[in-house]
Amino acid sequence: MIGQNLDDSNKNFNPNKLPLDGLKLTLIANDGVRRQLPALDVHWLTRDKTFHSYICMLSSYGRTKSGAALDEWQHIAASCLQDFEFLLQLKHHEFWSYMVYDESAMASVVTFLQRANPYYRKDMDSNAAEGNDVALINAKALYAQLLNRTIRVVMRLLTSKESPTEWITQQQHSSLLYDNYLISVPLLCDLVIAVGDADEQNLKTLQNIFDAVLRIQPDYKKDLEEGLAFYENAFLSMQIQVENEGCEGAGGGVLLYPDAETPYDDVVLFALDCAYTLRLLIQLCPALLAACEQLKIVQSIANFYDLTVPMLYRNIFLNNAHASSLRWLNEARQQFLNVVRRITSAQLKSGHGQQLVELLQECLSAQTFVVDYQRQYPVQQDIDLLLELCPDIKNYKVDFVVTGYQKALSTCTNGILADELVANILNSDDEEDDDGEDSLASALTASATVENGIARDIDLEVSAVLDVLPDLGMGFIRRVxxxxxxxxQAIAAILDDNLPPDLLHMDRQEVYIPADPQDKLQSQTGVRHYNVHDGDKYDVLTHDNPQCIIKQGKGLPGAPRNAEQLLDDKRDINQLKQRYQQYALVEETSNECGAEYDDEYDDSYEALNDGQAPPQSLLRTKLQQASAAAASSAYEAQDAFEDDQDDDDNASDDGDQNVATNVTKRMDFCENPELIRERYQQRQMAKYGQRAHVDVVGGPKGTGQTQQTMRNRNQKETHKSSRANHNRKAGAAFKRSKGMMS
Structure with a gap:
């Protein structure tokens, strides 16, 4: 304030060595009046102008400004440098008063860190090779001074004691930094990207800053852990931008800046910034590893790596095969792999074997990530070390994980993300443009015809699209x-009008003209033919073994030369002989040695079918007609067997009767069913007596019925549904099968 100065006696203004919150300074006005003010007060803001806002030295997408734009940057950068030096030269209480009460002072520091050159993009500038550009050299030197002063301002904010008389209590220091947002998580992230770990001294500086921040205010650790949750939304945002091709403002939309090489440069740079920031945060603050496990950062990286990164590669490559964003995306991939490696290494060192195995197992579904991770960090080595530290882990899970990673790498015959193809194209800048277009066309053809090792039928897919959208041309459909x-996917993109920018305004009636095979043949052999079959599988000039018969002279190869040779051809007759000789391979055996059917008969089956005839063999009847004597002996043996079953007392009499009956039966084509039932009834009576006969008929009507007859009738009425009335069809079928037609 004008007209007020510090008391000359306050040259040693803090003789009691009070902290900043308890220190008061004496002011003397022009009229000699003395008054005391706190050391931390808005009164000490004597600067008339505000602090400058920094602008980025780089233009869009990593290119250093030049010409008038570079001159403008140098002017603003020089003003910011003066502002930072002004802050560093202030006294202890004045510095804190400016940082707390002057918003533009801290805003100047924040804007510089937000717009600082990322340390990993130093070599991206195409003008970096122009070492003789004096303006560029001076600009880089000025930027280095600005970065140095900014780090000094941040370090002064984290310094609680500058001298015995200029110091601040830990409680007030923590409150000033945290409550006034002088140090925040976004500022720390920007500082990490601006300084980086390319130099060992820079890494030590960042480590000191993080250690001081966490020591002064432990709540920053909680804020950093909450900040890690941002990465899940970041991955989702990038995936949406890549998938929404053609939408304004999305990754595949119209170019927002003329300096962009592809519509996806913003997405790639954002992914690159996220990858470097996450890696450095974990490296500088190992306490965040536990939060990474809880938030499943590794799983999010694996999904992003498998879903979004290949799509980015394909879209960028098809837009511009020489785009710098392909190289940036490779760097982002490498940094994400380093993040996963740090997390798995921390789990391995801490002995969290079960968590490590489960983590690797969950990532198996992301095949692209698994292949690249296995290439750089073979899982087998980590598992071997893990089994030494944790022998109690279940072996079947470990074997499953190791086999899965090894199989994914072995089945990947080429780079999934086309690393070699991109490298070859980027290194072929000196070749002719035609050759580059041919290589690009062949690459696109290969990517279109082969997908995961399975050949695609483009003609069939074109027909499928034409069935839905018949108004489109085949040339346009093939491009899509x-x-x-x-x-x-092609039909959905066309219907939603969500095509890539290069296809959005193309002629949808484009006609497809297939390539002329003669052109390819001429480029291979140097000879041009004029035949519709040139170059196909029947061409004898280009194939050593064509799929056709080569005719030389009269007739065809193997054909008869004349009519006499044609008539003497007996090959058809020999084939017929061989055919009929196959029928002579039937085995013939005699009846005595090994007949197919046995004459022995077991009438025990009759007991299973009451009221039905016993089984009868047609072969036995045939043999009976041929030889009556042999049949009689067989029948006697069978009757003897049946007599043993019925009753031992009447064996001789029943046997004689059965012999005569069986002889007569087998002489007939079909035996009388009445005789069969009578014979069966005799056996039943001989075996069971009166129990075998159930009288339900009784005496004549009107003479009265016995009590036993009535009981039998009731029992039959009760149980008739269990068999008789519901098995007529089965009984009739059984009779017909035995030759008893009625």
Whole structure:
């Protein structure tokens, strides 16, 4: 304030060595009046102008400004440098008063860190090779001074004691930093990207800053853990931008800046920034590893790596095969792999074997991530070390994880993300443009015809699209199919008007003209033919073994030369002989040695079918007619067996009667069913007596019935549904099968 100065006696203004919150300074006005003010007060803001806001030295997408834009940057950067030096030269209480009460002072520091050159993009500048550009050299030197002063301002904020008389209590220091947002998680992230770990001294500086922040205010650890949850939303946002091709403002939309090489440069740079920031945060603050496990950062990285990164590669490559964003995306991949490696290494060192195995197992579904991770960090080595530290882990889970990672790498015959193809194209800048277009066309053809090792039928997919959208041209449909994995995705993109920018305004009636095979043949052999079959599988000039018969002279190879040779051809007759000789291979055996059917008969089956005839063999009847004597002996043996079953007392009499009956029966084509039932009834009576006969008929009507007859009738009425009335069809079928037609 004008007209007020510090008391000359306050040259040693803090003789009692009071902290900043308890220190008061004496002011003397022009009229000699003395008054005391707190050391931390808005009164000490004597600067008339505000602090400058920094602008980025780089233009869009990593290119250093030049010309008038670079001159403008140098002017603003020089003003910011003066502002930072002004803050560093202030006294202890004045510095804190400016940082707390002057918002533009802290805003100047924050804007510089937000717009600082990322340390990993130093070599991206195409003008970096121009070492003789004096303006560029001076600009880089000025930027280095700005970064140095900014770090000094941050370090002064974290310094609680500058001298015995200029110090601040830990409680007030923590409150000033945390409550006034002088140090925040976004500021720490920006500081990490601006300084980086390319130099060992820079890494030590960052480590000191993080240690001081966590020591002064432990709540920053909680804020950092909550900040890690941002990455899940970041991955989802990038995936949505890549998938929404053609939408304004999305990854595949119209170019927002003329300096962009592809519509996806913003997405790639954002992914690169996220990857470097996450890796450095974990490296500088190992306490965040536990939060990474809880938030499943590794699983999020694996899904992003498997779903979004390949799509980014394909879209960028098809837009511009020489785009710098392909190289940036490779760097992002590497950094994400390093993040996963740090987390798995921490789990391995801490002995969390079960968590490590489960983590690797959950990532198996992301095949692209698994292949790249297995290439750089073989899982087998970690598992071997893990089994030494934790021998109690279940072996079947460990074997499953190791086998899964090894199999994924072995089945990947080429780079999933086309690393080699991109490298070859980026290194072929000196070749002719035609050759580059041919290589790009062949690459697109390969990517369109082969998907995961399975050949695609482009013609079939074109037909599928034409069935739904018959107004489109085949040329346009083929171009769309080259950008998508199948016809369903292509149809959905066309109907939603969500095509890539290069296809959005193309002629949809484009006609497809297939390549002329003669051109390819001429480039291979140097000879041009004029035949519709040139170059196909029947061409004898280009194939050593064509799929056709080569005719030389009269007739065909193997054909008869004349009519006499044609008539003497007996090959058809020999084939017929061989055919009929196969019928002579039937085995013939005699009846005595091994007949197919046995004459022995077991009438025990009759007991299973009451009222039905016993089984009868047609073969035995045939043999009976041929030889009556042999049949009689067989019948006697059978009757003897039946007599043993019925009753031992009447064996001789029943045997004689059965012999005569069986002889007569087998002489007839079909035996009388009455005789069969009578014979069966005799056996039943001989075996069971009166129990075998159930009288339900009784005496004549009107003479009265016995009590036993009535009881039998009731029993039959009660149980008739269990067999008789419901098995007529089965009984009739059984009779017909035995030759008893009625």
């Amino acid at each position: 199919l080259n950008r998508y994995e199948n016809s369903e």
